[in-house]
Amino acid sequence: HLQPQLQYQSMRKHNVSTASSISEHEFSCHCCYDILVNPTTLTCGHNFCRHCLALWWESSHKNECPECREKWEGFPKINILLRDATDKLFSEVVQRRRAEIQANPKISRSLLAFQRYGDNLGRSRTNQHKGAGFFFSGVLSALTCVAVMVLVYHWSYGVVEQHDLLISKPVARWTPEEVVSWLEQLGPWAQLYREPFQQENVNGRLLLMLGDEELLKAPYSIENQAHRRAVLAELDRVKALGVKPPQNLWEYKAANAGKSLFLLYALKRSPRLTILYLYLFDYSETFLPFLHTCCPAIAHIDQEVESRFLETQWAEFLVKYCLLPYQLIAEFAWDWLAVHYWTSRFIIVNAMLLSVLEGCALWRLWTRARIRTLPHKMWNHLWKMLSQGFAFALLWPFVPQFVCNCLFYWALYFSPIINIDLVVQQLMHPETQAL
Numbered sequence: 001h002l003q004p005q006l007q008y009q010s011m012r013k014h015n016v017s018t019a020s021s022i023s024e025h026e027f028s029c030h031c032c033y034d035i036l037v038n039p040t041t042l043t044c045g046h047n048f049c050r051h052c053l054a055l056w057w058e059s060s061h062k063n064e065c066p067e068c069r070e071k072w073e074g075f076p077k078i079n080i081l082l083r084d085a086t087d088k089l090f091s092e093v094v095q096r097r098r099a100e101i102q103a104n105p106k107i108s109r110s111l112l113a114f115q116r117y118g119d120n121l122g123r124s125r126t127n128q129h130k131g132a133g134f135f136f137s138g139v140l141s142a143l144t145c146v147a148v149m150v151l152v153y154h155w156s157y158g159v160v161e162q163h164d165l166l167i168s169k170p171v172a173r174w175t176p177e178e179v180v181s182w183l184e185q186l187g188p189w190a191q192l193y194r195e196p197f198q199q200e201n202v203n204g205r206l207l208l209m210l211g212d213e214e215l216l217k218a219p220y221s222i223e224n225q226a227h228r229r230a231v232l233a234e235l236d237r238v239k240a241l242g243v244k245p246p247q248n249l250w251e252y253k254a255a256n257a258g259k260s261l262f263l264l265y266a267l268k269r270s271p272r273l274t275i276l277y278l279y280l281f282d283y284s285e286t287f288l289p290f291l292h293t294c295c296p297a298i299a300h301i302d303q304e305v306e307s308r309f310l311e312t313q314w315a316e317f318l319v320k321y322c323l324l325p326y327q328l329i330a331e332f333a334w335d336w337l338a339v340h341y342w343t344s345r346f347i348i349v350n351a352m353l354l355s356v357l358e359g360c361a362l363w364r365l366w367t368r369a370r371i372r373t374l375p376h377k378m379w380n381h382l383w384k385m386l387s388q389g390f391a392f393a394l395l396w397p398f399v400p401q402f403v404c405n406c407l408f409y410w411a412l413y414f415s416p417i418i419n420i421d422l423v424v425q426q427l428m429h430p431e432t433q434a435l
């Protein structure tokens, strides 16, 4: 029993001593005719240095063995056993060649490209395996179809153009039909008073003359005091502006094309900075209504004190502002759900997706222990936003209306679809950087 073991041990000793007598020819690469470095075995069984294979792959654009031209399957791996053997047997040569390869930028680039090709191959295989790629591309196509349909609806029914008229046409020149449509937009309760306005053929000039007394008496007979006050308040706004104030997103966009486009992109890219900008430079016009919509006071607020905030409102706002700024935007869109059925939904979905993307980015920084670079990143972001805002302001007068519309609808309807894809990528490969 002991004898075979002894025999085996003596055989091993013998082998080690004869190892140096193995000729270099057996361990040479058939591309460079030198000792194999990181030998890579193909499916045909041939071995090549990894960098020789990468160079060949890059120049030929083929997945073929350089020697027998057989196609290889999958992504070739380094043959670990062979590598360890050559590293030990020809350590000097291999070390010298490794240093040469590292010093050669062309070879390094080829190796990197080859590795990337392999990574992509592996990724697409795992996607296929899970079937998720197929599923989400289906969802994405469906959503793109919905977005295109919404756009076609808006353009073909002229929703946008119809409202353009009243917000840019002076009140004094409104026709009786336009006065009635203005009245209807005040709310469902205004339907009650549609008839008398229609019968009397009230045009814009006459509308401007109407006061509390006229509205109370026949033929208008608005006996409900609240209704009368609402009509008069709206009439005062119209008088002050000279035109109808914008009452929905499309009217707002028509009246403030540049501002709406700026807000759309800025809120998407950097909600905190944009809200801060609104607080500093556009307090009463935009910031106040925004805040009252997102963080409504629990107690009823009178018209007179609407320009002030309760402390609880501020606290709620600041917490959301710091932690979940996109939540504020989603809540604002939620309030408009009745007016803009599809658009509000797109904005809410997009806000949630952007929150997830922001969370992923933070999580990545945290797991890579690079959270200390956050202030630096924020500073860079601030500069980027400022320079982009400046460029936008400079270029704005030269942007054609058509391009502006395209950018607007793109940000509104297509960016949520792109973000769905980004979120899926992030959740499936959390280690990769989002674009």
Ligand SMILES: [Zn+2]
Pocket: 029, 030, 031, 032, 033, 034, 036, 037, 048, 049, 052
């Ligand atoms: Zn080689």
Ligand SMILES: [Zn+2]
Pocket: 042, 044, 045, 046, 065, 066, 067, 068, 069, 070
């Ligand atoms: Zn081969």
